[in-house]
Amino acid sequence: MVKVEKLGVFLSSINAFFAQIDGSEVSIDTPYLNNKSAIGFDYSGVIKISGPLEGCVYVSAPSVMLREVIKVMGEPDSSITMMKDLLGEMANTISGNARTEFGSEFIISPPHIVESAPSVSYLPKDRQSYITPFTWRGYKAVIGICIA
Numbered sequence: 001m002v003k004v005e006k007l008g009v010f011l012s013s014i015n016a017f018f019a020q021i022d023g024s025e026v027s028i029d030t031p032y033l034n035n036k037s038a039i040g041f042d043y044s045g046v047i048k049i050s051g052p053l054e055g056c057v058y059v060s061a062p063s064v065m066l067r068e069v070i071k072v073m074g075e076p077d078s079s080i081t082m083m084k085d086l087l088g089e090m091a092n093t094i095s096g097n098a099r100t101e102f103g104s105e106f107i108i109s110p111p112h113i114v115e116s117a118p119s120v121s122y123l124p125k126d127r128q129s130y131i132t133p134f135t136w137r138g139y140k141a142v143i144g145i146c147i148a
Contacts, residue, residue, distance in 0.1 A: 007031055007130055009045030010057065010145055017090055018136050022072050039112060039131050039142055040117025043084060048109040053102060055133035055147035058118050059090045059105075065073040065139035084113040089132075094143065118144070 011028050017027050038044075041058030047057045068081040075082065088111035095108040123129065129146035 007132065007145060009095050009098050009101040010143055011132060011134075013094040014090070014134060014143060016097070017093045018069075021069060024136070024140035027135040029135070031067070031130045031132040032068070033049065033128045034131045034144075035128040037120060038117035038123060038129065038144055040144070041141060042116065043087050044114050044116065044118050044144075045084075045087040045111045046118045047091050047095040047111050049095070049106065049147050050109075052082065052108040053103040053106060053147045056123065056144075057091070057095050057098070057147065058144045059087065059089060059094060060117055061090075062139065065136065065141055068139060082138060083143055087111070123136060 012033075014147060015026050015028065018024060035069065038058070038060075040058070041062040042060075043063065043066065044058045044060035049055050050058060052119060066086055067078045070078045070082055091111040092108075099106045099108070123146055127146050127148055129144050132143045132145070134141055
């Protein structure tokens with residue numbers, strides 16, 4: 001499992017994502033270990049990781065939060081398709097920025113968007129996940145990191 005100190009790159013990436021949208025920071029709660037099924041909301045953007053580290057990273061958010069982000073961005077289309085695209089961009093941003101920390105051998109897949117939390121088929125077997133809740137404008141979401 002990746003060391004907890006390395007989680008900072010993922011968390012700073014989500015903060016940078018929202019700062020770019022409206023200049024505000026997110027409130028990041030304390031990461032905790034989860035060895036049960038994935039934690040999530042209405043939709044999750046999952047990025048599979050391969051190379052020296054393997055597993056997945058995901059971001060999960062409620063529809064109401066995704067619609068608010070779309071509104072703040074000035075986009076008139078708040079369809080499910082747009083919400084899924086936005087979540088894919090969030091997941092890409094988080095994982096892509098992690099390559100600067102972990103190196104070019106840190107291979108990331110294109111995001112896969114799922115309804116609700118990722119199923120166990122996305123999570124590596126016999127590994128715990130770090131779950132980090134965060135809040136933007138009062139909306140709660142999570143980042144799940146399960147790589148080793």
